[in-house]
Amino acid sequence: MEKNWILIGKGIINWGRDERIGDRYGTVGLFDGSQDNLLPIKDVRGHGKLIAHIRKTRQSYHIGDVFRGLSPKTPKENEFIELGEGTVFFEHKNGIQGRYIGLKPDEPRDSDWLNPQALYRCHSQTVDLYFAPTQTWICEECGTEYASSTGDKPTPPKWKDGHECKLTPKPSAEEQVASEQVPSSSHAQATSSHT
């Protein structure tokens, strides 16, 4: 578990039938044992990964996705399973109280927004669900951006011109909006030959 992961909910993980039928596999929900009430999921925004930490295992009743030859597998307790990466959204489904959380992938696609193999490894398991926000690092001198989903500082490449990137964490979009209200000293525009 990495230091920047956010615990967003606990419960039995499942998803709507429509996700399998439509092949989108875009959202998951947390239940308390009944299939009617979704447990709360903390409000998070932005880009990152969803990760299920398996706390308690049980045999899934789900037949799987027969068209894909996927059936539920019982994982090990304490296992961390990465469900996918993208931009967070929440969704409500007919007849079910509460909300599902999903990730929209960066590359536009109609199916497999989350990873179906990973999902069927988690089905019906009691999990702690984490959101791992993608931290962007930026070079103060040349403006090159680097993404890190662990929160750790990435290792910049060796540039041919000898430039060494000096990375600082780039504020999230929300933090940027807040700081734009405050007048800040104008930084010299960095120019670079390796954009």
Ligand SMILES: [Zn+2]
């Ligand atoms: Zn640089």
